Amino acid sequence: MTASEIRELLKWLTTDVISFGGGMPDPSTFPVEDIAKITAYVLETYPHAALQYSPTDGVPELRRELAKFVDTYAGIKAKPENVFITVGSQEALEIIGRLFIDPGDVVITENPTYIAALQSWRVYQPRLVGIPMDSQGMIVEKLEEAVKRLKAEGARIKYVYTIPTAQNPSGLTMSQDRRKHLLEVAERYDLLIVEDDPYSYFLFEPIQVTPLKALDRSDRVIYLSTASKIFAPGFRLGWVIANEELVSWFNLAKQALNINTTTFVQYIFMEGLRRNVVLNNLPRVRELYRKKRDAMLAALETHMPPGVSWTKPSGGMFIWATVPPHIDTRELLKVAITKYRVAFVPGHGFSVDQSLRNAMRLNFTYPTFEQIEEGIRRLSMAIKGA
Numbered sequence: 416m417t418a419s420e421i422r423e424l425l426k427w428l429t430t431d432v433i434s435f436g437g438g439m440p441d442p443s444t445f446p447v448e449d450i451a452k453i454t455a456y457v458l459e460t461y462p463h464a465a466l467q468y469s470p471t472d473g474v475p476e477l478r479r480e481l482a483k484f485v486d487t488y489a490g491i492k493a494k495p496e497n498v499f500i501t502v503g504s505q506e507a508l509e510i511i512g513r514l515f516i517d518p519g520d521v522v523i524t525e526n527p528t529y530i531a532a533l534q535s536w537r538v539y540q541p542r543l544v545g546i547p548m549d550s551q552g553m554i555v556e557k558l559e560e561a562v563k564r565l566k567a568e569g570a571r572i573k574y575v576y577t578i579p580t581a582q583n584p585s586g587l588t589m590s591q592d593r594r595k596h597l598l599e600v601a602e603r604y605d606l607l608i609v610e611d612d613p614y615s616y617f618l619f620e621p622i623q624v625t626p627l628k629a630l631d632r633s634d635r636v637i638y639l640s641t642a643s644k645i646f647a648p649g650f651r652l653g654w655v656i657a658n659e660e661l662v663s664w665f666n667l668a669k670q671a672l673n674i675n676t677t678t679f680v681q682y683i684f685m686e687g688l689r690r691n692v693v694l695n696n697l698p699r700v701r702e703l704y705r706k707k708r709d710a711m712l713a714a715l716e717t718h719m720p721p722g723v724s725w726t727k728p729s730g731g732m733f734i735w736a737t738v739p740p741h742i743d744t745r746e747l748l749k750v751a752i753t754k755y756r757v758a759f760v761p762g763h764g765f766s767v768d769q770s771l772r773n774a775m776r777l778n779f780t781y782p783t784f785e786q787i788e789e790g791i792r793r794l795s796m797a798i799k800g801a
């Protein structure tokens with residue numbers, strides 16, 4: 416095991432450092448008043464059940480509410496038995512690693528991809544294979560080439576991991592045609608797909624996409640989402656949509672991990688869904704994040720020296736920036752924090768082979784508008800000095 420670069424970084428953050436590091440929501444988006452009312456209501460209405468142990472696969476009423484929510488929100492048809500509740504999506508990623516990976520098994524991901532997914536799976540010693548992306552997301556032709564090559568070598572491909580909408584770290588979204596193509600390739604080579612979807616709630620452009628899970632006719636997609644970005648990350652609540660056999664495997668793995676996701680939190684989120692707190696808040700939060708993305712793009716345009724490029728995220732929380740090849744962003748980070756008082760996450764950890772040395776992930780949802788402008792100015796000074 417190695418320490419998460421993001422967690423390590425947090426140690427250095429003092430109040431005068433502007434951080435583009437973590438993946439935190441803007442705290443002004445937390446539905447504090449709703450949560451206060453709901454908490455009192457839950458304690459009055461279901462005090463015994465809400466404070467008790469609960470089934471490992473989740474509180475049945477929440478599983479029912481989520482089956483409705485994923486249909487209304489994303490067109491995913493699921494029965495309550497297909498819904499499995501986790502301690503955030505991070506626990507689902509950990510369980511997937513536990514269930515599927517034996518040393519040497521192949522796991523295919525976008526490159527770059529979510530740093531903490533790689534971190535949780537590395538423990539199980541997979542062979543990680545990264546597929547390049549363009550503005551439309553993972554290049555499915557490259558995936559097919561890799562799958563052919565790997566199958567010819569006799570490799571055991573366990574699953575393809577994708578964050579198709581407003582990806583972490585790039586902010587890019589896979590087009591609908593490419594999603595269909597990805598599913599065709601998965602059918603042809605009998606691949607399992609893990610679709611991680613924390614960010615489709617925050618698409619800033621009028622892009623028409625549906626989750627892979629909504630297009631999945633052969634039950635080969637395991638879908639993950641979370642309350643972290645749309646309700647409160649401190650709750651640590653996520654959900655998996657999968658076939659019943661997989662749900663029973665998840666159940667076995669989770670029993671030994673933590674018995675159940677916090678029951679009280681499940682009841683609060685269930686009431687939040689019943690009262691439409693999430694759906695009512697989304698338009699306001701999406702608009703705030705779109706403005707913050709635009710502010711960061713404008714600041715990058717104003718301040719960055721030639722040789723620096725960045726993605727234009729269609730949604731989510733992050734911009735992925737590339738600096739000239741002579742700069743190693745791990746080294747740059749030390750100077751950026753100590754001398755310029757600004758932080759980001761270096762690119763290395765987002766690549767399957769640590770090869771993205773001259774890249775960085777920038778978060779635009781947590782900092783204020785003033786911090787976005789000032790922080791990008793400071794970062795550009797650090798880059799100019801490198």
Ligand SMILES: Cc1ncc(COP(=O)(O)O)c(C=O)c1O
Binds near residue numbers: 438504506578583643
């Ligand atoms: C792509 C992706 N997957 C999973 C997670 C984990 O989220 P949580 O455990 O808070 O649900 C995150 C959090 O930033 C993420 O960006």
